[in-house]
Amino acid sequence: MSILIDEKTRLLVQGITGGEGSFHTQRCIEYGTKVVAGMTPGKGGAQVFGVPVFNTVESAVRETGANASIIFVPPSGAADSIMEAADAGIPLVVCITEGIPVMDMISVHSFLKGKPVRLIGPNCPGLISPGKCKVGIMAGEIHKQGNVGVVSRSGTLTYETVAQLTGLGIGQSTCVGIGGDPLLGTNFVDVLKLFQEDEETKAIVLIGEIGGTMEQDAAQFIKDKVNKLVISFIAGASAPPGRRMGHAGAIISGNTGKAQDKIEALSAAGAIIAPNPAEIGKTVKKSLKY
Amino acid sequence: MKIHEYQAKALLSQYGIPVPSGDVAGTPAEAKKIAAGLQGKVAVKAQVYAGGRGKAGGIKLAANADEAEKSASGIIGARLVTHQTSARGAPVSHVLVEKVVEVRRELYLSIVIDNARKMPVMIASEAGGMDIEEVTLTSPEKILKAYIDPSAGWQDFEGRKLAYGMNLSAQQVKPAVKLMANLYKLFHEKDCSLAEINPLVITGDDSIMALDAKLNFDDSALFRHEDIRRLHDPAQDDPFEARANEMGIKNYIKLSGNIGCMVNGAGLAMAVLDLINYCGGNAANFLDIGTVNNTSAVISAFKVFTADPDVKAILVNIFGGMARADTIARGIIEAYQQIDIKVPVVVRLAGTNVAEGKRLLAESGINYIEAADFLDAARKAVDASKGGRN
Incomplete structure (x- = not known):
């Protein structure tokens, strides 16, 4: 599946x-x-x-x-x-x-x-179930069929993450780019729910970023409903407040949307946080004890 | 997109929302003339995009026209530093000269988009004139909300709920409800992302009026609002960002570090800033080069970097997808031919056409630092920024 x-x-x-x-x-x-x-x-x-x-x-x-x-x-x-x-x-x-x-x-x-x-979406790269079907703009060849589900608000950071996974021999069940806009059709919780129900998916990589509170909602859902391993990275810890970082939804406004709050919420919910964006794949590999 | 207070008030006025009498002045003499016409006490308000003007000395009260002229001469041409600006402050080229009204009550009114519910929400509060985030934290019971069904539009019953909720008097409710309807009309018709009146005041003669106004607009909708787009004041932009914009680099944000970054994709660009930070360095900018189909954007980005005296090293991190690594490589080579690049350049290419990109760079004879992977790239760039290489 x-x-x-x-x-x-x-x-x-x-x-x-x-x-x-x-x-x-x-x-x-x-x-x-x-x-x-x-x-x-x-x-x-x-x-x-x-x-x-x-x-x-x-x-x-x-x-x-x-x-x-x-x-x-x-x-x-x-x-x-x-x-x-x-x-x-x-x-x-x-x-x-x-x-x-x-x-x-x-x-x-x-x-x-x-x-x-x-x-x-909108403003998303689409999705791919490696080896089966691609409905998106990502390069198919960096993917490998397997058991890790990937969900992300970003495009190229997802490619980077997927390339790290594939490079370490870790395949993906489905990779979903939910988009960089503030008003999205499908959010993290929706995709987490599907991954939790999917037998083929053994672990989940969640790539979030600054802006909004979608990651906090995801953290709550992980705590309540997800028994699969979740590895996460939140982009934008070094972003200045009040500035829109490329994505329409990536903005810290007042006290809302900071990376640190998202990281703390996910960590408290049991997700493993990658120390930096270059070692997301490594963190998955270590966590899976491959 | 932001606009100035005087522009926001002109729009409110167009939509039937009362604002104090006044006008905008570009010189002290103009300020004097406006103040003379208004008679009595006036407020001279610096026009910058940042908030916190009052505390920063950007709003002066003047008893007469001469005083107004004096106040204006102290404000116009200076830079105003508030808690929302950079340390350099924002340039002030205009002041709004307004008749001072007697204030009996200060209220708060705004419309924003509620992302979770995916609909606009009108927020009202009796605690006007204060930072609304603070009110939300300290006295959440004073925050009233009315969600707006987009298919039905604004309904007056919502307005009555908010008006009575703010304990307005019987005579004040009707004009307040009308004002709310008008504010939503403006918000909707002009594609605002924020319409905020803080404070909304009840004056001495019991009328309701917008004493301050802030309107932000959805950048994505500006294509259908040429009238709004024209209101943008480029002098309020960071000079480096303005220059980058002129050169066609849209997603550029100046930061305080010294590593110039060129990345494709917003998420990856943010991740690069984080990774540089993790490696002990600081980025000079955020730059999402987007989908590059020709070399000119790459060359422009290098021109932006070399014009920035803060930049001590350049990091190019491209994960080719839509953007192709060989096009980026050609751009880098052409940039070296066209511009005098004095700082070390670290290049990490991956993805579509990466082999061709690497070959082009290697054979070009340019003096760049090749990085093996993402982490290696950040480490080398941080080293280079500290004078460790080259």
Whole structure:
């Protein structure tokens, strides 16, 4: 097993005819993902790398049975795309787009309420179940199939972490980038819950960062519900307060969002904290006693 | 994005929210003229993005126009150091000259986004004029909240709850409820990330008024608010950050250390700062170079580093994904050709096209320090920053 995506995933690419959309469609196909449909309004009937393009998500789902979607649509139209996917009944929507206005995301969350859909992101690298399926922009080749679940708010720091794990011979069940925005579809707790229930996942790596209190929520959940080993690193311990560190959500405001508070909460919940970001893999290896 | 108080008040006014009479002045003479027109006592307020102006001497009371001119001449052209600015302070080019109103009560009102509930929330308190975080800690019972359903929008019953909750009198409730509705309208229509009135005052003649105002805007929504974008005052930015921005380096934050960092991705860039710290050094900046498809961004980043006298060593840490290691390598080589780089440069490349990137660097003949991995890179950069290498 793995979580959220596997061999049965049938992927729709929204914004498939754009530069990033077509580039990553090709990478996903090369990795072995079943990309069954693309969608760009006005480009229906075209093909991108052999993938049929539709004008609406509804028709794409009807014709191809797509059960997951990845969105490469510019910020001004991304909220609309997420809602269109949810309306068409797609259960898993992954939004890569960075820079969607907050008010638009508030409308999205209001729209998604009560609908049977999971949104991952926005402003995220997507997710990968190594050896099975890739729905994201990460380089597939640094991954290795295995038993460690990875969940992170970052993109490249996750690649760094995964490369450390793979380099030490430690494979991954699924790696989920939940995104760097403050308003996310899926948070740490959601993914921890899935990893806890997943038989293939034996240990969990959680990469957090400054801003908000999502890591504290995760700590509480770990304490209450997770009996698997959790190894964590929180980025931004040396970040100045009041500054947005690249990610829209990575900001210490007043007393909220400091790395130290997150580290203390996770540590108190039993998570093992990596001493620095270069030794996350090493910390996992030591903890697993490989 | 932040704007000045006088700009925020102009927006509030546009949305029907009462503010004290006054105007902005760029010279002491202008301040005098405005004060003369207002008659009576005025406040002369330094216009900077930072808070804490009162305690820092950035707000002066003046009894007449001459005094206002004198106060303004002491403020305009100086730098104001508050607990929210750097030690250098923020430059003051304008003052807001405002009629002093008689204050009977100081209240607090703001709208922010509640990230957990994913909806805007209006926060009101009887304890106005104070740091609201402190009120939250010391007297949480004085904080009232109304969550705003985005599909229904603001509802007046919420306003009445807040108004009666703040113990407003019967006559004050109606204008307060109207003011709250208007504030949400502004917040929503202009894509604010913060709309704060602290204090919101009840004046001597029983009217309600925004004595101070702070509006921040969602950077991601500025594309649809050209009017707001134009309000930005670049003089309030850090000069290094402003220069970096002009050169197309968007995610750059000046820090107090001496290692110039170029990293791809915000999370990894933060992690690099942490790792440098772990190794006993300090970064001169945060810089997420993003997805680099050509060499010009790399060259620009090097220009930003070499213009910063604090930078004693440069660390390039790239995990190629979307950004390709060979493009970065070409950028570094071109930077060496175009710029006189006097400080040691440590390079760690990984990911997409790393072999080609390393080969290009090795064959270029440039004098760089190669790092084997992430930790090695940070250690070498810290050593170099202390004069340990080269």
